[in-house]
Amino acid sequence: MAEVILKNIRKVYDKEVVAVDDANIEVKDKEFVVLVGPSGCGKSTTLRMIAGLEEISGGEISIDGKVVNDVPPKDRDIAMVFQNYALYPHMTVYQNMAFGLKLRKYPKDEIDARVQEAADILGIQELLQRKPKALSGGQRQRVAVGRAIVRKPKVFLFDEPLSNLDAKLRVQMRAEISKLHNRLEATMVYVTHDQTEAMTMGDRIVVMRDGLIQQIDEPLSLYNKPVNQFVAGFIGSPSMNLIRGNLSLSGGNLLFDEGSVQLMMPARYTELLGDHVGKEVMLGIRPEDIHDPDTIGRNVETIEIEAKVEVVEPMGNEVFLNLTTGETSFVARVDPLNMPKIDQMVKLAVEIDKAHFFDLDNEKSLLQR
């Protein structure tokens, strides 16, 4: 197994379109790194550059200490799982999985042993003689994963492997790939646009946007300490509420004033945000940090606000409320204990300690926590 290092990686199409700009990623040995971001953010391009399917316009990629910029895909000792499975339709499942080994001239018993082992791991023994068209989507994806693991490559690359599966199967395969990672102890790079997949699977997550890396961190650090407004909005579901307002000083404490919502900040914020008094800032608060006052613990510091319920989305174990107060709309994630009705005015407790503040111009987080 091996580490993958991307140094100042750049990809430019047709001398104009910059797909990836100055990407620096260090994937450690046996690490599961997820590249996540909206479509067109450059995550797939980055993965394909690691695979060797895309030429590198600038920078250096090394796998296991060896620079691979000019090494063809077959000599990089990687395996890749594609979004649309990319199984060879004219070959059986067995042949599909054995193909890479056969090309590398492995002895027949070795090939057989490895294919059987992979089939055991993935539970596809009874499918080995079938052609891909006789398989369901989930089975095809398993075969695609099997084709990768028989090779025992240094690095596994996954390009949105679950996005063609239905929701239930996706959750199941997600867990299976995580299990596989633990079992194989392999270095894996995984691309997805789904933040849930990223959060649940990755040891570390690389958030990308418009070809630029926004933040590289562990899932919970990303969630708790997003470096900018984009990461804050992208990670977490439902998304963080972002409310624009003015900061002013009021009796030694900071006051966030949106017009219809005024939030008096606890004293310690005065020092943290002192430079921004008199300026407009973006306040970010996650739906799960807005509570029903009745269900909240005594020792949590909250600010009470009142809002009108627009939409109620019961999820079973929790309820998403779409609310408005004045001009501002936001979402709260509350306990289903007191389910409000539409158009009802409700009191909510904002856990102000969990609030984030972002600069309006460069969208960077103002809290260096």
Next chain:
Amino acid sequence: MRVKTQAKIRTWLAYGLGGTFVFALVLPLIWVVTTSVRPLSEMTQTPPLIFPRSITFDAYVDLWDTGPFAKYFINSVVISFSTALIALIFSICAAYAFARFRFKGATLLLMVVVMSQMLPGSSILIPLFQVIRAMGLLDTHVGMVLIYTGFAIPFCTWLLNGYFRAIPVDLEQAALIDGCNRLELLYMIILPLAAPAIVAVGTFAFLLSWNEFLFAFVFTKSQALTIPVGLRAAFLGQYVNKYDQLFAASLIFSLPPIALFVGLQRYFVQGLTAGAVKE
């Protein structure tokens, strides 16, 4: 009830039209078959008889004494198969390049290739004759294969190009990662997947040279004479008109292409459904 009657009328109309169309297509074939088995005396009769009064298979026996058909047949087979093979090799390579590689002038080049198809063959007959004569390839197999391959490649390339483009790029990339080089990729992944198209294109090239008359007539004399020209030379002369033998021979020599079609039928059918099951 009225709707049902209308539907019935429409069905019968469709059958009627279809039947007429098929009859028009089959009529010449019926004429060939019946003429080949009727005695010479009935052939020139006015008004002509559709079905012969008496049947004789003499023509099928006698024709072998009239000309060296074994030789013509071998010429046709050699030239047609060589044409199909060479045209396939070149057009597969060209079509793959057009389908997958980005190079300057690719679109223009493909357009030129397709446009060359729009030129009527007879318009380049004389210049081509001069070229072939200068090369010393008149009345040779090589000369004929060269000409037919030239005619077949543009269409084959164009058709295969479309088919190759429809094969998902991911498959090729998976194969590249699995350890293929470009050539292995072509014959281990692309060719098996494009089998229906390759069979269709190969058959096209084969039939093109098997049926061709004009160029064979002008460019061959005795050594490379193919069936279409051979038949004409043997049976239709200034003093002979052996229509019965001509038609008998025509029937016999249309058997190889028919056998080819039947043998490769499953690929044609597969070609029709390939798109439906993929993805």
